Amino acid sequence: MSNFRVTRSGQLRNVPAPLRLNKGFTLLELIVVLFIVVLGFSAIGINISSGGDSAGLKVAARDIVSALRYARGQALMSHQEMTLALDLANNSYTVSGRGKIYTIPKAVKVTLVTAQSELNGEEGLGNIRFFADGSSTGGRITLTRGAVGWQIDINWLTGQIELNDTHAIK
Numbered sequence: 001m002s003n004f005r006v007t008r009s010g011q012l013r014n015v016p017a018p019l020r021l022n023k024g025f026t027l028l029e030l031i032v033v034l035f036i037v038v039l040g041f042s043a044i045g046i047n048i049s050s051g052g053d054s055a056g057l058k059v060a061a062r063d064i065v066s067a068l069r070y071a072r073g074q075a076l077m078s079h080q081e082m083t084l085a086l087d088l089a090n091n092s093y094t095v096s097g098r099g100k101i102y103t104i105p106k107a108v109k110v111t112l113v114t115a116q117s118e119l120n121g122e123e124g125l126g127n128i129r130f131f132a133d134g135s136s137t138g139g140r141i142t143l144t145r146g147a148v149g150w151q152i153d154i155n156w157l158t159g160q161i162e163l164n165d166t167h168a169i170k
Contacts, residue, residue: 054148060104061143061150061163067095067102068128068154068161075130075159082130086112086141089124107145114139134159142166 005013071082083096091104104110115137118127129137138156149166
């Protein structure tokens with residue numbers, strides 16, 4: 001856009017418009033902002049990755065609780081005994097009536113407390129048995145990885161299954 005100015009002689013003259021300064025960001029400002037953004041994302045990434053161990057442990061504990069509840073439900077519906085068999089040597093378990101072997105990560109330490117009749121100490125095998133009336137042999141399965149742990153309690157009288165964080169218990 002051009003500006004016109006009237007001279008003393010009465011003529012119109014075309015005068016270029018004054019240059020306006022572009023109001024933008026300097027390269028230094030952009031670099032500082034990008035550095036802050038990268039720093040923020042790296043902090044978020046570290047927080048997410050550090051929770052992976054405890055999250056994986058909780059997933060394994062919930063999977064076992066789910067298998068126990070399935071076995072109890074099947075015992076109630078079919079009026080037949082159902083077992084969850086833990087193989088402590090191989091960190092795995094099976095549910096009677098299913099051919100699948102479920103694995104627990106090797107980094108997870110598994111301990112089992114159950115009725116003496118359900119243990120086979122030489123092979124590292126132990127069972128939690130559910131009866132047709134919903135009761136069970138009862139017991140406790142504990143999963144730990146480092147300082148983090150989950151405890152699964154099985155009530156012998158009711159067969160109720162409860163998952164607890166071991167930090168909350170202490």
